[in-house]
Amino acid sequence: MEDQAGGDDEHTFTASQGEGVFLRLVDVEGGPLTPAFTIYGPSGAAVISASSANVASASFSAAVTGTYTVVVYDVSSGLSATGDYRLYFTRAPGASAGGALAPGGAAFGHLDEGAIDSYTFFAIAGDRVALQLTTSPRVRWSPRSRCTAPPAASWSTRSAPVSRPHRSPSR
Numbered sequence: 001m002e003d004q005a006g007g008d009d010e011h012t013f014t015a016s017q018g019e020g021v022f023l024r025l026v027d028v029e030g031g032p033l034t035p036a037f038t039i040y041g042p043s044g045a046a047v048i049s050a051s052s053a054n055v056a057s058a059s060f061s062a063a064v065t066g067t068y069t070v071v072v073y074d075v076s077s078g079l080s081a082t083g084d085y086r087l088y089f090t091r092a093p094g095a096s097a098g099g100a101l102a103p104g105g106a107a108f109g110h111l112d113e114g115a116i117d118s119y120t121f122f123a124i125a126g127d128r129v130a131l132q133l134t135t136s137p138r139v140r141w142s143p144r145s146r147c148t149a150p151p152a153a154s155w156s157t158r159s160a161p162v163s164r165p166h167r168s169p170s171r
Contacts, residue, residue, distance in 0.1 A: 008071050008072060008073045009071070009072040009073075010069055010070065010071050010072070011069070011070045011072070011087060012067050012068065012069050012070070013067070013068055013070070013089060013091075014065075014066065014067050014068070015062035015065070015066070015068055015091060016062060016065045017062055017063065017064050017065045018061060018062065019061070019062045019091050019092065019093070020059065020060075020061055020062075020091060020092040020093075021039075021059060021060055021061070021062055021068070021089075021090075021091045022057075022058075022059040022089070022090050022091070022092075023037065023039070023050075023057070023058055023059070023070065023087065023088065023089050024055055024056065024057045024087075024088040025037050025050070025055070025056040025057075025072060025085055025086075025087050025088075026054065026055050026085060026086045026087075026088070027053075027054050027055075027083055027084075027085055028083075028084045028085060028086050029083045029084055030054065031081065031083045032076050032081040032083070033074050033076060033081040033082065033083035033085065034051060034052070034053060034074055034075045034076040034081065035051065035052065035054070035055070035056045035072070035074070035075075035085055036049070036050065036051030036052075036056055036072070036073050036074065036075040037049065037050060037051075037056055037058070037070050037071060037072045037073070037087075038070075038071050038073075039058070039060070039068055039069070039070050039071075040068065040069045040070075040071065041062075041063065041064065041066065041068055042064055042065075042066025042067055042068065043064075047060055047063075047068070048060045051075045070087065070089075072085065072087065099119060100119070100122075101119050
């Protein structure tokens, strides 16, 4: 996708009340474009906005069920930069682009700048869950994980090295 000078791009998605929504917008060329977006709810009211030099990121819990609109734009000096971008989207519970995690198992992957990988696992209220996120010693970045539980109430967010037990919330 390419942002045109002075133009805004729009994308839509549906979300149910209580779902956690997570978006990232990446300037894939690393040029003058300063990616930004605003999410509007089903009523047309702004829900959340984000901007950053390379990767804009925001998350929220859907207040109502309906169609949400993401407006992508540039906030560079002069508001006139153009360039290619990538918009990543996931929601919880239920997002599982990487598949289901099994007890004692491992998942391997590759992340492009700003990308989002999502996995699911089954837990019963009161279970202790330990997740560990690691990188190669040659990699110079800090992975981050976020665990959510129905109805998308965030348990915790941690930066690497990540090795933290989680307790399933009581229902």
